[in-house]
Amino acid sequence: MSLLERIRIIPLTVRVPAMVALLMMVVSLIISERVLDRLNDMQEQHLNGVAGTYFDGLSTVLIPAVLRQDVWETYDLLDRTRTMFQALSPIETVVTGRDGLVLASSDPRKIPVLSRLPDAFSERGTSGDIRVDWQSDTGFGTRPLIYQGKTIGTVHASFDISHLVAERYQVLKTLLATNALLALVFAATGYVLTRRMVKPVTTLAQHMRASAAGTPHTIPLAEFPRRNGELGDLFHGFNALVEAERERSALTRRLAEEEKLASLGRLASSMAHEINNPLGGLFNSIDTLKQHGANEAVRGTSLSLLERGLAGIRDVVQAALATYRPDRSGRALVLRDLEDVRLLAGPQIAGRRQTLTWMSNPADLTIPTLSGSAVRQALLNLVLNASAAAGDNGAISVETRLQDDGSALILSVTDTGPGLPKAATGVLTSPEPWPAAQLAGGLGLWMVRKMVDEAGGHISLGRREAEGLTIIELHLPISLSGGETSHAA
Structure with missing residues (x-):
């Protein structure tokens, strides 16, 4: 049995709610995807704005120190500005000079001064945009330090975006819960409505099965649909069909009885003819016996004729009784x-x-x-x-x-x-x-x-x-x- 055939044998009261719930899930999936995509754009725009402010502030205060290649002042500025941008939650900030070597970092023990910039930072590029890695809950950004049209260094920074991920997760849970609730509500509503719609059809089917199994009966008015319409016309049509079948059956029985009576009439006429034929000979035999009964030869012939005639009448009567007598x-x-x-x-x-x-x-x-x-x-x-x-x-x-x-x-x-x-x-x-x-x-x-x-x-x-x-x-x-x-x- 194919999948389509298996689906078709499922009751309509189950199929319709299931289809409604499935449709609601598809719609919810599309809506959720659009909402999350829009939320992602908004969060990235927000992160870019805050990070841009962070980089703008750093660039302003860091350019003089970078020009002088003053390591301690650069580190001091990074340390002090870190507490000023707690809302951005910077994880790590590195400043490199024009030669690409590290001038200062927020964690000197991890990234020493005058060392090469780690590959992880160099792979993030030099664009001013923020790149977000949702898997590691981290955002990355770079900003070149430009003085009189020349690049004198670069600021590299990473940010903690776990609060944005938590927000996305909360929105996703809210969407799933809301969509699941709506799917259940629509499925339950579809089930109730389908039951109400199918109930008249079920009633009609029950009466049709009962009619097929025995004598058909009309549907009582109490079981009719409350509102007139196609279903009401269907119920009236079924009752009219039952009445027509009753009339047809009654007519058939009446015609059968009439045919039986006609057959019995023809049979009676035939039997009367069959019995009447030997009666003449029987009466002649009786008259012969009355007049010539003393003659042994005449008596034997007459009695033999009487016996054969009566046997023929007996056979006809017995055949009629055997055929038409109730068995x-x-x-x-x-x-x-x-x-x-x-x-x-x-x-x-x-x-x-x-x-x-x-x-x-x-x-x-x-x-x-x-x-x-x-x-x-x-x-x-x-x-x-x-x-x-x-x-x-x-x-x-x-x-x-x-x-x-x-x-x-x-x-x-x-x-x-x-x-x-x-x-x-x-x-x-x-x-x-x-x-x-x-x-x-x-x-x-x-x-x-x-x-x-x-x-x-x-x-x-x-x-x-x-x-x-x-x-x-x-x-x-x-x-x-x-x-x-x-x-x-």
Whole structure:
């Protein structure tokens, strides 16, 4: 992770105060540098002024003694003037003659008379300006002694500037303390202001996370920002979005119920037709028994017809009960139970003179992790939709099989229809829930998508233009954590 990415993950309430404090430190550094630079100029100007006065006084009194090369008088003048310039704090003063030899010094034992000027003094030059060495707390200066336009000697002096260094240090401490205090004040102020600014966003984020985890709820007015503005508009927009989502969910549930009732109506009509067909033959058998019941051959034929007719009605009723009765026991899926879909969809397929090919392999497989009623209902919806798409004299094929590695159950429904419309394709394959306003006529497919999502599977669509076939496959994962897949006895 790069440094920039690490900075971005720091909370805003920490980042902003830190940036304010950093900015204040940079500004303080620039201001401190300018203040110290200005103070340095002022101190040097002050030192030059005081030292100039010192050199002027010395030059006036020393010229006669230097002209006479009077060592004792020169030393006496240096000793007496030393006490007169205590404010300058001279450390050492040396007077040389025109030949460069020492004529007198404030410390004769260190620098003897008529000796060569030490290199430390000669390196300081002959300029009248003061050179400051802040590292050694010392200032240095020289002044030539001029008489009638000729240089007759030179005065060399060093000064104690520790009081100026202490002043600089005191100013620096004051600047650092002031800047640090200001940085803390600005950082604290930035933290408080940022917390106040971010609080509405945090509130909104909490409600959004809660909405993503469950049923969305509107934000109470008590949690709204005190002042209306962009954040207030954002809160109102979120509440409007929640209300719209509630209305959409309610509309979806209502449409699903209406679709279910319509499906039940079509199923009841189909069952009535399926049951009504054998009833005529059953009543004829009963009349035949009444009239010719004594005849053993007639009696056997009539009873056999009655038994087959009643068995057919029983199978239709049992298939309807298995598919639409609430699965209170949570019974596992047995692939053989999917045969009920053939009976339920049979009347609609027969009414349109369609052919149905059914392939189940293996038919006796039990899958504990899938709900039998939910899968049957989804497969029935797909078969009924395929029948509606195939049209009269069309062909429908249903296949149930396991994936090659045994990790999923695949339910495949193929029809000879023109293909799925865009809305139906969106309902089955869209990453996001399909808008409720566009679900009209497609609630059966929507219920199929809902079952597949709850099972953790996916839907794949295919089209073979050369053969005119549309293929819908449901891939339902088989999780062994809920119990081993087994074969029914």
